[in-house]
Amino acid sequence: MNKIYISFIFSASLLLAACGGKKSGEEALSETVFDPGYPVTISFVKGIETEQEVLLSEIAEKVKIVPLETKPECLVAKVSQGMIQMVDHNLFIPCSEGLLQFTDDGKFVRSVVKRGQGPGEYSIIRFIAANDRLKQIYIMDNGRILTYTVDGNYAGESKMPFCWQFTLLGDSTYVGYFYNNTGQKKDRLVLVNRQGETLKTFPQYDQFTIANGLNYYLWGRYDRYVYSFKEEACCKEYYNDTVFTVTSEQLQPRYILDLGKYKIPKERRFELLEGNWQAYSEPAQAYLRPDFHETSQWVFLPYTSWDVTNKDESPRLALYDKKKRTCYKVKNNRIKNDMQGSLPFYPETRIADDVLLYYLEASEVLELAEEDPSILEYEQLKNLKEDDNPVLMIVYLK
Template identity: 25%
Template structure:
């Protein structure tokens, strides 16, 4: 699929048709310091917290706390620095420990049961594709990105390159990231965005396929990026270019895409019927409480999160049509509460 971004029209309809607010239960073991990544699998929310917990917290679809995985340490079943995580179809949790260049799989029913995969390389992200294959992204060698994507085979312990960087003269580590990650899981499907290109890939076992081109004249050219190496301020305040695609998720009705642009992000909807693409005006949607970073997808709902502050509560209580139970939930929200999940559906 090819889409011409620069000629996309803005939809006149309100893009958000349904919103749900989900408070996450607070217990002595479930306080969240930061939501660094969130996945919805097996009707549960899995949250990676790299600050307070250095582990994964699990909540059911109603926000009730189930349990947490915390294995910080230097033992054989432990990790030193959890850089990323994933969850497979049976609920097993995988945590990447970049300090030890390995991925640990913890059994869904008993976290004391585990197995380790020694990758022998540094990388930024990964996604479990099936029982045998794990896709890893941004593999580093001598301080530079060697491969954008590669596949690790659990069967033979080998890594095979799948995608090289299109940038030959640029050190990407010196160019700020406009997104916290570039692998996007929607249920059992995983997509990957190749930075500074229009390319969206879908990951299939030990192969990848080009799924879409979001075409535009606003991507940085390599010669332009060269002038921005080591100059984060100029990169972040640039108003002419697309810095990143920082979300690409699939729902039952279509696809959602978020572009990192300054001063405000741009949001796109792509319908599955006719492959129509259109701009979404989410900035004026007061039910999202000003949260414009899309963190994931849960079934047919997109996910964003909101930390507590008094100004947000006051804004929430002014939303038209707020039912009594939701209004009471916001009134009870306080500085000791966990972040709130905001789940919303789009009209396509």
């Protein structure tokens, strides 16, 4: 499910995920030039007042329920689900064992890269990205990006500033994202070419002071602050209502997510309350924190409150229809599966342009089956055991 993690870090020298600031859509527009079709305002605050049932067949052309093969050489643990990528029929899953490659039928292919100090080896996987057209996968290590083909061949590396996340802009430019973990970071985004040369930086707009010098931050396992869609690079921050298209020269407002009364005020942010959970948690229940998964026809908006440790709170779901320009809450917070199997669908992350993923531990599937035994009647799930590898629900959109 859409769990959120909390960390208390006592060294400003570490690279941390920080909660950036927020600038209104109006302020953003006054500073940037944008394409004639943009920005599009999504009225989230009004949209979630209307509930609508969504059937999987209304949005999907194909769905796969895929238990990942369980073998000693491919046991999946501590997965960074927001990083999972797909190239053709290959899934790339970063976890504690490295970067594992599976087919979209769940068969284990290979461990793409091994830990080490040699050429093509990594010390830590900070983030991954993919290029479906070039059939390449990219790993961000400390200060560099390693490139591999879908066949598992090492194709070289590029220098990269020490970023938290990155994505691709076209075939030859990386877009790196900096968290403002100290409140005083200079840059927000950096563009770097394959030769490791910095092409452009975009300044950080949110400055603040943490009086006691400690860094506090919240992040979710599905958080993605930069993403690529149809070879465009985009930036979405959780405290900023504007989603930007990143070009080689400027940030162009793409969407304005109107949160209205659900937008958390700057003075209520966790880091500005210096980690005082008692002062933060109860007021945070009133504010909402949506993810943003853009596809050709829809924008999927999984969301929770900012009270991120509330175990009784289930993730919720809103949907924006690009053609009708309407936003609404999805009934029961799940998309009803009327195609294959009985598992309801929750779009936790996007793994390719029009491919969404629901990631479930085997134990979660078995728990759902206690309420609906028909789930285990699906052929691929009949022999599922609690200690098996996770089950993926892959939805290919229309």
